[in-house]
Amino acid sequence: MSDTGTPRMKRPSLHEEIVAEVRRMIVDGELAPGEWIAEMQLCGDLGISRTPLREALKVLASEELVLLEQNRGTRVAPITFDAMLAQFEFMEALQMFAGRLAAERASEDELERLNAMHREMIRLHETGDRSAYFSLNQEVHTLIASAARNPPLFSVHEASAGKIRRARYQANLSYDRWAESLQEHGEFVAALTARDGQRAGELLSDHLRRTGIAVCSALKAFEDAGERAPDDRKGRAR
Template sequence: MQNANFDDDKVIAPLLPKVERQRLHDTVVEHLRRFIVEGLLEPGRKLNERELCETLDISRTPLREAFKVLAAEGLIEISPNRGATVAKMTEAEIRETFELMSGLEAFSGELACERITPAEIAEIKSLHYAMVACRAQNDLAGYYSRNQAIHDRINEAARNSALRQTYISINRRLQALRFRSNYQTPKWDRAIEEHEAMLEALDARDGKRLSTILRHHLLEKRDAVLQLVSTERAPDTQP
C-alpha cells in the first residue's frame, strides 16, 4: 500500500473534518497524530506549516503548540535550523522498543486476567467482532483502530496507573509502525487468529497464557516491521 500524497488536497481534504474551535488544541494534536500513524506524514518528512494550517484550517499558533506535544511524545523532532520533521526510528530503536512493548503487553495481560470484569470482556469481544467486520471490508484504518482499542482495553483492565502511563508513552512511538505492519492481508488474518486466542485466555482468566500470547504477538510485529523497514531502506545503501 502506498502512502497518500500529502500535497494533493483532493486526497487529504476528505479524510478529516475541519478542526472545531472549542477543542482546538486537542483536536490538532489528534489530527496530526493520525496523519503520522496512517502514513500521510511519513518518517523523516519535513512538516510544512503553511500546508498543515491550510489543511486543518487553523493559524500557526495552535499548530506550533501541537508540535511541542508531539515532540514530547517522540513523534516529531524540532530543530532550530530545520523546523519540525516526523521522527524516524533506527532499526536498533525499533527492535528495542518493540521488545520493551512486548514486556508491557505481557504484564498487562497477567494483571488483566486477575482484575478484568465481565463487562470489560464483553466490550473487548465487541471490538473484536467489529475488527473482523473491518477485515471483511478491507478497511485497514477501521481494523487498526479496533485492534489497538483491544490492546488498550486489556492494558486499562490491568488497573495499574504506572504501567498505564508507560504503556501509552511507548505505544505512541510504535503506532505508525504497527499500522504499516498490517499492509499485507495475511498479517491481518494472522492477527485475528491471535486475538481470538487472547479472548479465550481472558475468558479463562489464564494470565500466563495471555501473557505468552501478547509477548509473541508483539515480537512478531517487531519482526514484520524490521523486515519492512529493511526492505524500504535497502535502496538507500546502494552506491
C-alpha cells in the same frame, strides 16, 4: 460535580486538541516519516495560528514524533529499524504485564466487549476490510491496557503504541501474517475471558514479538534498499 453528583468530564483544551490531531496525522501516516511540516499550510488546515501549533510541536518532539531543527523547521521523525526493534522489545514486556493485570481486573462488561470486538474482527477478516480491522485492532489493545487499571502502564502503553502504529502503517504486512494475527487475538482473548493472567500475558507478549518480527523485517528491507516504505494503509494488520 454535576447536579446529579456525577463528576463532570474535563473538556480538552485547545492545546490538547491540537496536539492530539497532529499526533493522529503523524501516526496515521498523513504526515509521512521524514516529511518537513509546512506550518502555514497546517495552520490553515487546522484553523489556528502558528503559536499554538509550535507549542504542540514541542510536545510531539518530547514524544519523539517530530524533530525540531534550528533555523530549518520541523520534520516528522523518521522510522528506523533500530528504533522500532527497541520499541517492540519494550512492548513485549509491557503487554505481558498488561495481560496479567487485565485478566484479574477487567470487568465482565469489558470482557464481553473484547469478545464482541473479536467477533467483529473475524467478520472484517472474512470480508477483507483491512482498514476497519486495523482500527478495531487498536481499540482491542487499548481496552486491554485500560482494563489493567494501572494509570502509569496505560500512559506508557499509549505513547509506545502510537510509535508502533506509525511503523505498521509503513510496513505492508502479508495476508498470511494477518491470518496469524487474528488467530493470536482469539487465543489471548480466550485467556483473558478465562481470567488466566499468566497465559494471557504470555500470549500477548508473543503476539507483539511476532508482529515486531514482521514489521522490523519489512523496515530493514526498505532500509537496505534505500527506500521509504510505501504508504498503503489498506494492507496492515497487527
